[in-house]
Amino acid sequence: MISNTLCKWESLVAWKYEDQACFGQISVTCLWFITNFDTWVIDNLQETFMLKSPKKSPLVLRMVVLMFAMVCGVYICSICLKQIGTRTTNEFLNVKVTQRPCPEPNIEPWEIPYVHYPKPITYSRAECACNPVRYFAILSMQRSGSGWFETLLNNHTNISSNGEIFSVKVRRSNISSIVETLDTIYNLDWLSSASKNECTAAVGLKWMLNQVMSCLGEAGAVESDTSGGSQGNNAVSLVADVRILEEMYVISEGLLQHHKEIVEYFRTRGVSAIFLFRRNLLRRMISVLANSYDRDAKLLNGTHKSHAEILARYKPIINATLLIRDLKQVEETQTKALEYFKSTRHIILYYEDVLKNSTKLADVQEFLKVPKKDVKSRQVKIHKGPLSNYVENWDDVQKALNGTQYQSFLQGDHRK
DSSP states (O other), X not given: OHHHHHHHHHHHHHXXXXXXXXXXXXXXXXXXXXXXXXXXXXXXXXXXXXXXXXXXXXXXXXXXXXXXXXXXXXXXXXXXXXHHHHHHHHHHHTOOOOOOOOOOOOOOGGGXXXXXXXXOSSSOOGGGTTSOBEEEEEEEOTTSSHHHHHHHHHTSTTEEEOOOGGGSXXXXXXXXXXXXXXXXXXXXXXXXXXXXXXXXXXXXXXXXXOOHHHHHHHHHTBOOOOSOOTTGGGOOOHHHHHHHHHHHHHHHTTTTTTHHHHHHHHHHHTEEEEEEXXXXXXXXXXXXXXXXXXXXXXXXXHOOOOOHHHHHTOOOOBOHHXXXXXXXXXXXXXXXXXXXXXXXXXXXEEHHHHHXXXXXXXXXXXXXXXXXXOOOOXXXXXXOSOXXXXXXXXXXXXXXXXXXXXXGGGSOOOOO
């Protein structure tokens, strides 16, 4: 009876701690007590003392059995408690915090390489961690409307275009520096005025093409006014233009110089290219020369500032003899860039089309897979009228281009 009571008590202890291993151990002990222990203890005590059991001896013996069973039970329970405590500690130590994976985006299979989930090291994207990001690069040439176009993109809530990053020499010194800079931008660790919040959906930069040929040509397209005539301060010397335009080449080197490595980077990292060119290369040339004059003359009390009204009054003298050669060199640079990057995902835009057709901006937003919104820019055009108003020797330019493939450049594609 005592053994049965002891077993019930031990079973209750095992149930309390919900430990199956201890419960099985206690059950075996209980079964052994029930079947053998009472008889074994009594027989051995009788043989030891060689006494006949008195009438009340079973009670004493059972008390001895009870005490022994209690000691055994306490010992067994202590072992079980140690096992439970050890396993619980191990379970707490082995807990691993795993980040919940982002759900699969609802996109076409071909889009998968262009969808990214960057993890910045400078901050946490928090609730935007699962918002996909597209990578892009605006590939253009100076005075092709790239600055104006970039302000339109940055006017969008979810687009960050970080400007002409590679204007700093150390960032374009070699392909390793270029790749390192690109990685920082596309990992959302590049901090600039264009940086948006954590929910940026498209991030990129503006990158100028290598213009060594076109810059040298444009420098030669300007004639120096040494006569001190009516031009006055409106004329810029040939030497000054060569220096400034060669500097533009130095700034823009890198893209076409390392085009193989950069194309491979775009393909493996899923970067989309946005080509922005100008249809009227003559108008672009005049804009380049006006910008060079602005930089050299240091208008507005010596500070470099793009001021449309002042720059519009500047009329360069263009070398009509070299004009066709210069225009061809610009075309060749554009054609070469398109040939190099034809294997990448890209879109080709022209400044005049974006200016006149608002649907082109919608096409760009669709290309970047961002919500379509109306975007605006505060930048203004410098040359708003016919080109004849902005070239000093317009008659010479007309004679040089009439009857050639560039004759259409003489026509006004301006927008008032």
